[in-house]
Amino acid sequence: AIRMTQSPSSLSASTGDRVTITCRASQGISSYLAWYQQKPGKAPKLLIYAASTLQSGVPSRFSGSGSGTDFTLTISCLQSEDFATYYCQQYYSYPPMYSFGQGTKLEIK
């Protein structure tokens, strides 16, 4: 099974900051990586797929990059509504054995 490891597990930042979250796969997954945002008590929301493609309706301050085993999610100018937990997910392995990172909680400093 492909294991996904995110860093950091938690992060404190201020509105207006630029933040980067890293996701590493235990083996190469090409660009088959998605990022999700989850707020307390809510379902996850798809932000980015194919490592760098922004889902429709997602603000352009979110961006993703990487391929192979190392990926990043960057939020260029934090807004109050961005404080949430972020998960990466691989969808490379077939038969489907999706796996998620453990999550990164982004908190207000």
Added chain:
Amino acid sequence: EVQLVESGGGLVKPGGSLRLSCAASGFTFSSYSMNWVRQAPGKGLEWVSSISSSSSYIYYADSVKGRFTISRDNAKNSLYLQMNSLRAEDTAVYYCARVSYGDLDAFDIWGQGTMVTVSS
């Protein structure tokens, strides 16, 4: 509006059974692969099971294989998860989620979740 609505969660004793449902609307349900994903209290996301659009392909996480059964009824626009031999560690919010394209892709639509509590 594209929507997924889960139901069927509740409190069940260890060893018991529960059947979750997910009602889809606003899109052609029969064209999409679907999944169940769970989240234990205070924990991260865990993929549980996948089913292809025509039910030709079904897959399970090792943690539920042999105990859970995923199914769908395209005529009723519904997805199901039959959970047997439940354990305390199955306690979680269960989400249904749509695969964006094909059998293997990101999950672009999620339901609001239904809580399953396994406790005596």
